[in-house]
Amino acid sequence: MKRRNSIVLIGMPGAGKSTLGVLLAKEMALDFVDTDVLIQARKGKTLQQIIAERGYLNLRSIEGEIIASAHLPRHVIATGGSVVYSETGMANLRSFGTVVFLECSAEELRRRIHNYESRGIAKAPGQTFEALFTERQALYRQYADMTVRCDGLTLQEVLEQLVEALERKRS
Numbered sequence: 533m534k535r536r537n538s539i540v541l542i543g544m545p546g547a548g549k550s551t552l553g554v555l556l557a558k559e560m561a562l563d564f565v566d567t568d569v570l571i572q573a574r575k576g577k578t579l580q581q582i583i584a585e586r587g588y589l590n591l592r593s594i595e596g597e598i599i600a601s602a603h604l605p606r607h608v609i610a611t612g613g614s615v616v617y618s619e620t621g622m623a624n625l626r627s628f629g630t631v632v633f634l635e636c637s638a639e640e641l642r643r644r645i646h647n648y649e650s651r652g653i654a655k656a657p658g659q660t661f662e663a664l665f666t667e668r669q670a671l672y673r674q675y676a677d678m679t680v681r682c683d684g685l686t687l688q689e690v691l692e693q694l695v696e697a698l699e700r701k702r703s
């Protein structure tokens with residue numbers, strides 16, 4: 533039987549999922565996985581290569597397959613920003629634990645991400661950052677068990693908010 537003891541971080545690219553995920557795993561004495569790393573290792577290619585060679589929809593489909601079949605109990609799971617396009621993948625991740633949406637405003641994300649066009653984001657060619665932000669926001673909210681706001685907070689402050697919110701939920 534699966535035990536719901538993992539923490540799944542979702543949110544836009546630049547929200548801090550990968551950076552915070554490692555810190556949270558240390559804090560909570562859990563294992564850590566970044567689903568972007570899983571995909572790259574499985575395919576032997578970078579995400580940017582997959583998008584350049586086969587297109588963004590192919591990356592979303594590979595990502596969906598990999599997260600749908602991953603077995604990740606007792607992990608902090610840093611996801612890629614596009615995981616929320618896979619309903620079955622999200623259902624699988626959610627079965628291992630709590631889904632936390634790291635919510636940042638578009639303005640804050642813009643300050644952090646300077647390579648929007650070359651970062652390997654799974655978006656339609658020409659789709660603006662603002663359009664992608666709006667489309668994704670609804671999906672992140674749909675899957676979130678809890679939301680932690682990140683604007684104006686240091687990584688350490690977000691980590692503290694996260695740990696407190698998780699402890700409140702568990703007590």
Ligand SMILES: Nc1ncnc2c1ncn2[C@@H]1O[C@H](COP(=O)(O)OP(=O)(O)O)[C@@H](O)[C@H]1O
Nearest residue numbers: 544545546547548549550551552644685686687
């Ligand atoms: N709260 C924060 N304050 C300042 N910089 C942050 C914060 N969270 C993340 N960052 C920075 O934003 C960048 C993207 O973080 P990353 O963890 O790769 O995000 P994601 O995995 O969600 O795309 C990194 O340079 C990271 O150090």
Ligand SMILES: O=C(O)C1=C[C@@H](OP(=O)(O)O)[C@@H](O)[C@H](O)C1
Nearest residue numbers: 544545579612613614652653654
């Ligand atoms: O949001 C996206 O479309 C993507 C975000 C990336 O991960 P991060 O959210 O960790 O940057 C990575 O999964 C891939 O390049 C696609």
Ligand SMILES: [Mg+2]
Nearest residue numbers: 549550611612
């Ligand atoms: Mg990341």
